[in-house]
Amino acid sequence: MARITLRQLLDDAAEHSYGVPAFNINNMEQGLAILEAARATDAPVILQASRGARSYAGDIMLAKMMEALEVMYPEIPICIHQDHGDTVATCLSAIQNGFTSVMMDGSLEADGKTPADYTYNAGITGEVSRLAHMVGASVEGELGCLGSLETGGGEAEDGHGFEGTLDRAMLLTDPDEAARFVAETQVDALAVAIGTSHGAYKFSKRPDGEVLAMDLIERLHAKLPDTHLVMHGSSSVPEEWQAVFNASGGEMRETYGVPVEEIVRGIRHGVRKVNIDTDLRLASTAEFRRVAQGSKSEFDPRKFLKPAMTAMTKVCTERFEAFGTAGNAQRIRVIPMADMARRYASGSLTTRSSAARAA
Ligand code: G3H
Numbered sequence: 001m002a003r004i005t006l007r008q009l010l011d012d013a014a015e016h017s018y019g020v021p022a023f024n025i026n027n028m029e030q031g032l033a034i035l036e037a038a039r040a041t042d043a044p045v046i047l048q049a050s051r052g053a054r055s056y057a058g059d060i061m062l063a064k065m066m067e068a069l070e071v072m073y074p075e076i077p078i079c080i081h082q083d084h085g086d087t088v089a090t091c092l093s094a095i096q097n098g099f100t101s102v103m104m105d106g107s108l109e110a111d112g113k114t115p116a117d118y119t120y121n122a123g124i125t126g127e128v129s130r131l132a133h134m135v136g137a138s139v140e141g142e143l144g145c146l147g148s149l150e151t152g153g154g155e156a157e158d159g160h161g162f163e164g165t166l167d168r169a170m171l172l173t174d175p176d177e178a179a180r181f182v183a184e185t186q187v188d189a190l191a192v193a194i195g196t197s198h199g200a201y202k203f204s205k206r207p208d209g210e211v212l213a214m215d216l217i218e219r220l221h222a223k224l225p226d227t228h229l230v231m232h233g234s235s236s237v238p239e240e241w242q243a244v245f246n247a248s249g250g251e252m253r254e255t256y257g258v259p260v261e262e263i264v265r266g267i268r269h270g271v272r273k274v275n276i277d278t279d280l281r282l283a284s285t286a287e288f289r290r291v292a293q294g295s296k297s298e299f300d301p302r303k304f305l306k307p308a309m310t311a312m313t314k315v316c317t318e319r320f321e322a323f324g325t326a327g328n329a330q331r332i333r334v335i336p337m338a339d340m341a342r343r344y345a346s347g348s349l350t351t352r353s354s355a356a357r358a359a
């Protein structure tokens with residue numbers, strides 16, 4: 001069994017200067033594809049389930065699937081993370097279902113679309129940290145609203161994101177406020193707003209510093225050198241997969257994602273967790289389309305799903321290699337959650353210390 005907490009994994013990543021992609025998971029095919037890439041590259045893994053994934057697959061199916069993946073890939077440390085938890089109950093029920101880490105996204109109110117004020121965000125996130133740490137689970141918070149610096153808009157298309165437009169200041173995490181937030185909430189990792197957004201339509205042209213504020217990552221890291229930074233909305237929306245999608249009857253208008261080299265720059269400045277969902281959605285559905293168009297009589301779903309898995313494994317392998325995640329799995333000795341709980345209780349796991357060094 002190699003179920004690792006986010007805190008231990010990101011402490012290891014900080015100590016050895018790498019980043020970890022956090023892939024969203026909804027079904028068996030995604031799980032197998034991600035773990036095949038992890039095995040091939042010796043990479044530790046973060047599997048994250050959104051609230052949508054939990055209602056799509058069901059908590060029991062997801063929990064049993066995670067158990068099966070652990071048995072099939074015993075050499076890979078696997079962190080199981082709640083993506084964009086919206087309430088204390090969502091976070092606690094995730095832990096109840098075997099998750100080792102939760103995101104309390106208090107940047108928006110519980111309706112998932114109203115930008116929250118600082119007091120609400122720090123209050124609810126601090127409450128989740130206090131409870132999760134009692135059982136050794138890790139917590140990610142978010143400060144600032146994810147959205148486009150090109151348009152000021154959010155990405156409500158995924159069912160999560162503010163409606164309308166926001167000022168540039170609300171779309172960029174303030175370093176002083178971030179320092180206060182981390183100290184007050186004791187989160188293990190902090191998601192920051194730097195101009196990335198969820199989904200395929202992030203930028204209308206290749207992003208520059210005006211719309212993708214990587215310099216802000218550098219300032220945040222300078223202010224918070226011991227805090228693990230998280231980049232959401234970090235799919236690269238590869239042109240190669242857009243081309244397959246569009247050549248097979250798909251209609252994706254011209255769009256640009258977050259270039260891999262910009263993420264690598266972030267990893268040099270404290271980014272340890274990199275959220276990726278869209279890239280696996282795009283690569284897999286591009287393959288569905290290619291098969292459907294090439295063999296119009298095909299009706300065996302496996303003939304669609306197998307190439308989709310191969311495509312997802314390719315994307316994951318590329319990210320594990322680019323982010324430096326590759327080659328780190330076998331060194332990691334997993335600290336059980338009960339031990340992590342003791343470390344939080346004894347005060348040896350404040351935001352300024354490291355689980356890896358304490359091990
Ligand atoms: O946070 C956004 C992820 O892409 C999850 O999307 O809620 O459709 O599963 P979802």
Ligand code: 13P
Nearest residue numbers: 199233234235275277278
């Ligand atoms: P993408 O839509 O860029 O893949 O982002 C996913 C994400 O941030 C999940 O929390």
Ligand code: ZN
Nearest residue numbers: 198232233275
């Ligand atoms: Zn996200």
